[in-house]
């Protein structure tokens with residue numbers, strides 16, 4: 338398996354504030370990595386650094402063997418941001434066409450990839466409605482469809498399942514696993530523990546530090562608990578104890 342995304346010794350922050358300390362991770366092609374952590378723990382900052390929107394303060398980030406930031410690599414990454422950057426005055430299909438064209442996808446390809454992406458997120462029936470009338474969850478689903486339309490080798494999804502009901506969430510996970518099986522590299526953030534359990538590997542972030550990392554079953558066994566949530570709680574207590582002893 339090729340290591341598609343590598344983060345080594347990353348320290349990141351804004352101005353003088355440090356938000357992430359000594360983060361290391363790798364994601365291989367065919368693998369799904371979930372970044373999990375509470376609000377404000379630094380997940381979006383890490384994703385933005387991997388995308389090259391923020392330059393590492395210390396350490397390095399490589400995608401497909403090349404240091405980020407690197408504009409050319411962006412064409413290979415399907416990105417779903419946390420805040421939906423959609424055009425409310427346009428229909429779902431028009432949004433997909435617009436963002437597809439921005440990503441350089443040809444009209445012929447879009448004619449096929451738009452219905453396929455809409456099907457994954459269950460928006461087929463609503464494609465020709467103005468998205469001003471979409472619910473929050475529908476907008477999230479449209480943003481996910483936008484990340485899929487160029488059929489990128491790498492998917493980076495910031496909170497893809499927020500506002501999405503359990504049945505559709507399950508369906509989306511099924512599709513993510515299919516895409517990984519076809520060789521895609523997928524990195525997503527979540528603060529839903531059940532979501533993280535479905536990933537191949539998990540990186541738990543708390544207060545800007547990686548507190549636990551590994552395959553879900555392995556983590557549960559290593560921490561001698563019965564759920565990912567319990568791993569998180571235990572690893573968090575260990576982090577606090579360690580901080581007090583520093």
Ligand SMILES: Nc1ncnc2c1ncn2[C@@H]1O[C@H](COP(=O)(O)OP(=O)(O)OP(=O)(O)O)[C@@H](O)[C@H]1O
Pocket residue numbers: 351356374375376377378379380381382383419528
């Ligand atoms: N542009 C910015 N300037 C200054 N501080 C920021 C900026 N963006 C984020 N932060 C701070 O960095 C920390 C980590 O934020 P980040 O958005 O990465 O967390 P998160 O884990 O993605 O949270 P959430 O789950 O709520 O999205 C927070 O303390 C936040 O206030």
